[in-house]
Amino acid sequence: MRRYAVTEFSRPLCMVVEDDPVPHGTEVVLDLQRCGVCHTDLHLREGHYDLGGGKRLSLAERGVGLPVTLGHEILGRIAAVGPEAGEAVGSLGRSVLAYPWIGCGACHRCLSGEENLCAAGRCLGVHRPGGYAEKVVVPHPRYLIDVEDLDPSAAATLACSGLTAYSALRKIAGDPAQDWLLLIGAGGLGQSALRLARALGHVRIVVADTAPAKRERALALGADRVLDPADAGARAELLAVETGLAAAIDFVGTTETARFALDGLRRGGRYVVVGMFGGEVTLSLPLLPLRALTLMGSYVGNLDELRDLVDLVRRHGLTLVETETVPLDQAEAAMRRLEAGAVAGRIVLSHRA
Known part of the structure; x- marks a missing residue:
């Protein structure tokens, strides 16, 4: 089998040829059909996250080993x-979506169903070999979700892009029929969140992005308003919306987007950070209680949320993000396009149809 791996941080992917994996214990081997290309993959290839202020978070120090x-x-x-593995696997040849955010399986977080928050994660594509390969080993059949009836390219993106948007939406409070929701960033995640927010009953949605083409796309997908965060009048427009801005979900995560969201929230508003492009923000602490603000991060989602998301997509017939499917051997080229901002939705790698 072939796989495409990071063998040195900040260097292109290398093709590795090795024996096909043989499953042991509860393991399940998948023949790859599709694998999405995500911004997290760019961070992993570089080997760090930008924390702002010249600081970096080393992934090698966080347990990400090479290759x-x-x-x-x-x-x-x-x-x-x-x-x-038992009979829970079902029949061979069945198309399944793999939940990748796997924990240690023994800590309090894992036992309470929040493996994505485990401090000793064993995530596919991060700590364990992922989907830039012809075959993938999943440690247990409980991490597999039947998607035989769904489009494979669209369904693959549910494991991260869709799940991340869905879990963030689950964290906001208020009345979706009355309150205004701000989505910052109209790329793949923002598009997924917009469609999901409508399916979850959110009526008033404003989308902010600095790119005119992405704002136009958000309007075409049903956003009530679009704003350019760099526009001097954008903050005033947020402050003027009826009932005030109840919540903001930031799919970019920079100093500028954080400031834009926090300045626009009403009293009691909630700011959820998803994006990790890097930056930092200075807050006047007395304003947190005076404005009764809630600041929180959202990291992908748990297994139950992914199962709920797949059910929601199936019931509503949703396609969360437009996909472009390219051959697996174009993985490095796909990552370069994503890095250059030349991807409107999501690139999905394909090995076998």
Whole structure:
């Protein structure tokens, strides 16, 4: 089998050829059908996150060892199962979506169903080999979700892009039929969030992005208003909306987007940070209680949320983000396009249809 791995941080992916994996214990081997290309993959290839102020978070110090085969939006056909996988796997050849945000399985977070928050994660495409490969090993069948009836390219993106947007939306409070919601960033995540917010009953949605083409796309997808955060009048427009801005979800995560969101929130508003492009923000602490603001981060989502998301997509017939499918051997080229900002929705790698 071939896989495309980071063998040195800040260097292009390398193709590695090795023996096909043999499943042990509860493991399940998937023949790759699709794997989404995500901004997290860019951070992993570089080996760090930008924390702002000249500071970096080293991924090597966080347990990411080399080589690492990228790719966590994984959809494939069941090819082989370990002797302890049991009948829960179902039939060979079935198309399944893999939940990639796997924890240690033993800590309080894992036992309470929040493996994505485990401090000793074993995530596919991060700590374990991911989907930039012809075959992928999933440690247990409980992480597999049947998607036989869904478009494979669109369904693959649910494991991260869709799940991240859905989990962030689940964290905002208020009345979706009355309150205004701000989505910052109209790329793949923002587009997914816009469609999901409508399906979840949100009526008043404003989308902010500095790119005119992305604002136009957001309008075409049903945003009530679009704003350019760099526009001097954008903050005033947020402050003037009826009932005030109840919540903001930031899919970019820079100093500028944080300031834009925080300045626009009403009293009791909630700011949810998803994006990790880098930056920092200075807050006057007395204003937090005086304005009764809630600041929180949202990191992907848990397994139950992914199952709920797949059900929601199936019931509403949703396609969350436009996809472009390219061959697996174009993984490095796809990452370069994403890095250059030349991707409107989501690139999905394909090995077998």
